[in-house]
Amino acid sequence: MDEIDRNLVVALQENGAAGLAELSKAAGLSVSATAERVKRLEERGVIRGWRIDLDPVAAGCPLLAFVFVAMRPGKDDATFLRAMKRHEAVLECHTITGAWCYLVKLRLADIAALEAFVSDEVRGQPGVERTETILALASPKETAILPVAAAQEE
Amino acid sequence: MDEIDRNLVVALQENGAAGLAELSKAAGLSVSATAERVKRLEERGVIRGWRIDLDPVAAGCPLLAFVFVAMRPGKDDATFLRAMKRHEAVLECHTITGAWCYLVKLRLADIAALEAFVSDEVRGQPGVERTETILALASPKETAILPVAAAQEE
């Protein structure tokens, strides 16, 4: 993960459809050396996959919600986590510090779908003690582009 | 946005590097018709761009944090929002229901960077009244793949 790799990754985050010709300019390398670098970044798991950036409204999931979840101690979190992993409405599920156990990020079609999901899939899970649901009214910023640190040679 | 478009978009979310040959199978169309569909999905803004899925640890931002922000009423949220949009550590900034005004999702290198960011860039902004910072200890699920609803013809 040197300076060249970092430049490649930054360029690919901006435009994942960039060809090797364009990437080679960003990297200051030949086309084949650039191809070699990108391939190794995939092999090493730095690049985990190639995706499209999809408009949530067009995808039919305009509603964004966060649900905090508290579990009863000593209970089976595994069942709850399995349910979260299974449902595609769950974009994220984090174990967090503070008063709550989990923070779940959801994308759904509408309020009715949210009500059904929280009631059936969250509060219906064994071990769930308390929940709190928060709606996003607007999202001034929402990106999947990660900051790439300058430090840390491999 | 018919059934075929939905199939294409689902396939491209799983593998954005899929060629037209592979996509045409998923869509049940000819290669050229598939190319036409993908082009129109881009033009209509359904596909907003092409990205890579990058490993946050390799990118040098392993620390994931959420910051709740309350603003003083009648103050200039614009300055705060401009700062959030400017900083690449800010992945998301949502206006939310409940006791807080904003929920900010951050990716940073370490605790020192978090302390500096919250202190300087969040609490340092005019109009910010109160904040609460929560750390993610683990992320059992974290994806950018959106659920694609079956309903709503265009």
Place this chain on the structure above:
DNA sequence: AATGAAAAATGGGTTAC
């Protein structure tokens, strides 16, 4: 469906460390 153009994978050869 077929063509021409463009891009990407491959193999061999070169240099620098």
Place this chain on the structure above:
DNA sequence: GTAACCCATTTTTCATT
């Protein structure tokens, strides 16, 4: 001796008719 890069060729993929 190893690793990174460069160049030329083959193969695949993509846009046009």
